[in-house]
Amino acid sequence: MIKVQQLTKIYNKQFALRGLDLEINYGQCLCILGPNGAGKSTFIRILATLSRPNRGDILVDGTSVFAAPAAFRRKLGLIAHATFLYPELTARENLIFYAALYQIANPDTRVDDLLKTVGLAHRSDDRVRTFSRGMQQRLAIARAILNEPEILLLDEPYTGLDQSASQLLTDRIVELKTAKRTIVLITHNIQQGYQLADKIAIFREGRVALECDTGAMSELEFQQKYNEIVTAGGKN
Ligand code: ADP
Numbered sequence: 329m330i331k332v333q334q335l336t337k338i339y340n341k342q343f344a345l346r347g348l349d350l351e352i353n354y355g356q357c358l359c360i361l362g363p364n365g366a367g368k369s370t371f372i373r374i375l376a377t378l379s380r381p382n383r384g385d386i387l388v389d390g391t392s393v394f395a396a397p398a399a400f401r402r403k404l405g406l407i408a409h410a411t412f413l414y415p416e417l418t419a420r421e422n423l424i425f426y427a428a429l430y431q432i433a434n435p436d437t438r439v440d441d442l443l444k445t446v447g448l449a450h451r452s453d454d455r456v457r458t459f460s461r462g463m464q465q466r467l468a469i470a471r472a473i474l475n476e477p478e479i480l481l482l483d484e485p486y487t488g489l490d491q492s493a494s495q496l497l498t499d500r501i502v503e504l505k506t507a508k509r510t511i512v513l514i515t516h517n518i519q520q521g522y523q524l525a526d527k528i529a530i531f532r533e534g535r536v537a538l539e540c541d542t543g544a545m546s547e548l549e550f551q552q553k554y555n556e557i558v559t560a561g562g563k564n
């Protein structure tokens with residue numbers, strides 16, 4: 329289990345996270361919703377160990393992820409606002425680079441398979457800087473699942489994707505859910521979040537305003553609850 333305890337992050341004397349508590353079970357798909365500025369991206373960056381909290385901790389099986397962040401990172405796949413791709417390298421070179429980093433066996437085969445999966449086989453040898461936003465996002469998906477991560481962190485992964493790429497991403501998420509991987513997904517699409525998630529957390533003002541299993545509430549009830557909570561915030 330991943331246990332988030334009293335996570336606090338302060339930027340320029342302003343709280344981005346205000347003592348956030350959350351539990352994520354292994355094999356669970358957690359969807360995080362909430363208005364802009366609620367702290368969702370900050371939380372995922374800290375969970376990815378790309379940023380440190382001012383206070384609080386994230387425990388995995390009782391051990392802080394910040395004790396051995398590199399080891400924890402090897403278990404992760406991440407799709408964030410930054411693509412973490414090298415624009416001057418080709419699509420294939422980017423994936424080969426990350427495959428080497430993750431010490432993946434038979435990297436050429438794995439990379440070619442993934443390029444096909446994300447519909448970029450025909451552009452494998454083109455430099456990433458010549459790619460559209462959506463194509464870069466497709467490649468970012470391939471990069472994120474390259475190491476068959478135990479934990480996949482997705483920060484608004486649907487941004488910039490056309491319908492076929494969105495479907496492709498949903499298929500991969502469902503596949504990883506079936507394989508009992510742990511998924512944390514930030515999205516603004518309540519319907520999609522509700523349908524993919526086992527559990528939903530609504531963030532507001534740096535805290536979890538509501539945490540519930542999707543089985544405990546219908547989509548409509550959830551939508552109403554979301555509106556109440558977000559309106560009560562009086563912002564956005
Ligand atoms: P969300 O993802 O829910 O939209 P964020 O986590 O991006 O929210 O932001 C939460 C708060 O933290 C916002 O007020 C934002 O301006 C602030 N913030 C986030 N990242 C930084 C940063 N790198 N520097 C300064 N302030 C930041």
